[in-house]
Every structure is written in structure tokens, then in C-alpha cells.
Amino acid sequence: AQSVTQPDIxxxxxxxxxxxxxxxxxxxxxxxxxxxxxxxxxxLQLLLKYFSGDTLxxxxxxxxxxxxxxxxxxxxxxxxxxxxxAAEYFCAVDASGSRLTFxxxxxxxxxx
Amino acid sequence: DSGVTQTPKHLITATGQRVTLxxxxxxxxxxxxxxxxxxxxxxxxxxxxxxxxxxxKGNILERFSAQQFPDLHSELNLSSLELGDSALYFCAxxxxxxxxxxxxxxxxxxxx
Numbered sequence: 157a158q159s160v161t162q163p164d165i166x167x168x169x170x171x172x173x174x175x176x177x178x179x180x181x182x183x184x185x186x187x188x189x190x191x192x193x194x195x196x197x198x199x200l201q202l203l204l205k206y207f208s209g210d211t212l213x214x215x216x217x218x219x220x221x222x223x224x225x226x227x228x229x230x231x232x233x234x235x236x237x238x239x240x241x242a243a244e245y246f247c248a249v250d251a252s253g254s255r256l257t258f259x260x261x262x263x264x265x266x267x268x
Numbered sequence: 269d270s271g272v273t274q275t276p277k278h279l280i281t282a283t284g285q286r287v288t289l290x291x292x293x294x295x296x297x298x299x300x301x302x303x304x305x306x307x308x309x310x311x312x313x314x315x316x317x318x319x320x321x322x323x324x325k326g327n328i329l330e331r332f333s334a335q336q337f338p339d340l341h342s343e344l345n346l347s348s349l350e351l352g353d354s355a356l357y358f359c360a361x362x363x364x365x366x367x368x369x370x371x372x373x374x375x376x377x378x379x380x
Contacts, residue, residue, distance in 0.1 A: 190368055199270060199358060199371040246311065253365045254324035255301065258311040 158183045158251040162259035169237050170267045177232040177262050179247030187251035189230040191221055194261075195243045203245075206230060217241070242266045271295065274359050274372035282380055286347040289375045291359030293340055299323070299362050300342040301369060302334055306355040317342055318365060349379045 159182040169175055181187060188207050192200040204215025211223040221232045230247060244263050248256040271294035281287055293300050302314040304327075313326035317336035328334075331349075336342040346353060356376050360369035 188366065192371075197373075199272075199373040200360075200369075201270075201371075202368050205368050250366065252324075254316055255313045255326065256369055257313070258303075260310045 158187060158249050158257050160247050160249050160257055160259035162245075162247055162262050164262045165260065166263045166265070168265040168267060171239050172236050175232075175234045175237045175241070175264070177245050177247075177264070179230045179232065179259060181228050181230065181247075181249045183228075183249060183251045185251070186223075186225060187249040189221075189223060190248040190250070190256065191215065191219070191230075191232045192246045192248060192258075193217075193243045194246065200246065203232070237264075237266055239266045239268065270370040270372065272359055272361050272370050272372035274357075274375050276375055277373065278376050278378075280378045280380060281349060283349055283351060285349050285379075286345065287349065287377065289344040289346070289357050289359075289377075291342045291344070291361075291372060293342070293359070293361030294370055297361035297363050297370070298340065299365055300336055300340070301360045301362075302328075302342070302344050303358040303360065304355050305358060305374070311358075314344070323365070346377070349377075351379050353377065354379045 161180045190205045191203040206223045244261045247259040273292040298319045300317045304312045314328040316324040334344045356374045358374045360371045
């Protein structure tokens with residue numbers, strides 16, 4: 157069965173600092189990979205996705221993610237964090253075409 | 269705005285009661301998914317429908333049921349409610365059975 161691990165439950169960074177959120181997945185082949193963001197009281201918004209091709213994908217709000225097959229990872233990065241980026245971030249995989257499986261989420265706090 | 273509409277946004281009810289959550293997918297999307305988000309279990313896949321037919325089941329309790337109607341809207345029925353059913357219930361849709369999911373803003377259920 158597919159699974160997703162987000163090792164960091166909570167991350168705190170200063171505004172303007174760089175950010176990397178980790179995501180590892182377990183699946184025999186290359187799944188479709190996603191990062192979503194959830195602000196308090198809101199639904200989940202897609203940041204970016206990887207299906208195939210270039211392993212570095214660009215998303216909205218200045219985010220990017222890199223797929224590394226050898227490490228079964230799909231880490232999310234942003235060069236300079238803004239206070240408005242404070243939210244919960246979810247990595248997800250779709251390996252079967254029947255559902256997205258989500259990680260436990262990483263809560264991001266941004267200090268001024 | 270994802271284009272997925274969920275009603276009601278908030279619902280407070282008592283143990284033992286029954287509620288119905290409604291979802292209107294994005295225009296043209298045939299696949300509808302239901303997820304439950306709770307503090308202790310994260311985002312859990314409940315059930316998927318495609319063009320009116322059940323396609324996949326996840327961790328859905330027997331007290332819960334769902335259906336997708338000919339106009340593609342979906343309803344999630346929760347019965348014999350327990351305190352532990354208090355959660356945020358998300359509906360999501362996508363055009364087919366692959367690709368990103370578009371999420372509604374959720375229905376927050378509180379069981380007292």
C-alpha cells in the first residue's frame with residue numbers, strides 16, 4: 157500500500173529565511189506527487205504537482221519541489237518565506253488512481 | 269475558489285443523531301471523493317464515486333454511507349453519531365480518476 161511520511165510535524169522559520177519541508181513516499185513505482193497547503197479554516201489548495209518529466213517543478217506562491225527517485229522523496233522548498241506562508245502543508249501521493257494518500261502534515265510557523 | 273461547494277459549513281448535533289453533508293463538484297468533474305480530517309488521524313480517505321458509481325472505499329465506518337446522484341452532486345450520510353465523529357469532512361473532485369484533487373472548504377461537524 158502507498159504511504160507518505162512527513163518527518164517534521166512542526167517547523168518554525170524567520171521571515172525571509174529559506175524553507176524546506178520533507179516528504180518521503182513508499183510505493184513500488186513512481187506515483188503522482190502533490191503538495192497542498194491548508195490555511196486555518198480553509199480547504200486544501202494545490203501548490204504543485206509532479207507526474208513525469210523534469211524533476212524540479214514550480215508551483216504557486218514561489219514554491220518549488222524536487223522529485224528524487226533514488227530517495228523516494230519530494231521535498232518542498234521556498235527561497236524566502238513570507239509571514240503569509242504560515243499554514244499547514246501536506247504532501248500527497250496517488251499511486252493507484254483511486255485516491256490521494258496524504259502525509260500527516262507539517263505545520264509552518266513564521267516568525268517576524 | 270476551487271469550484272467545489274460543500275454545505276453546511278458548520279454543523280452541531282448530538283450523539284445518536286444522523287446528518288447529511290452535501291457536495292457539489294466542479295462543473296464537469298465526474299469523480300467525487302470524501303475525506304475526514306481529525307486531529308488524531310489526519311486526512312483519511314473515506315470513499316470515491318465516479319459518475320454515480322462507487323469506485324473505492326477507504327476507512328469509512330459502516331454507520332457512514334454516501335452516494336452520487338445523476339447530476340453528480342454527492343451526499344455523505346453519517347448516522348448514530350458518536351463524539352469521535354467530530355471532524356472536518358472534505359469533499360474533493362477531479363475530472364477523471366487521475367490528477368490533482370480540488371477541495372471544497374469542508375463541513376465542520378461537532379457532535380456533543
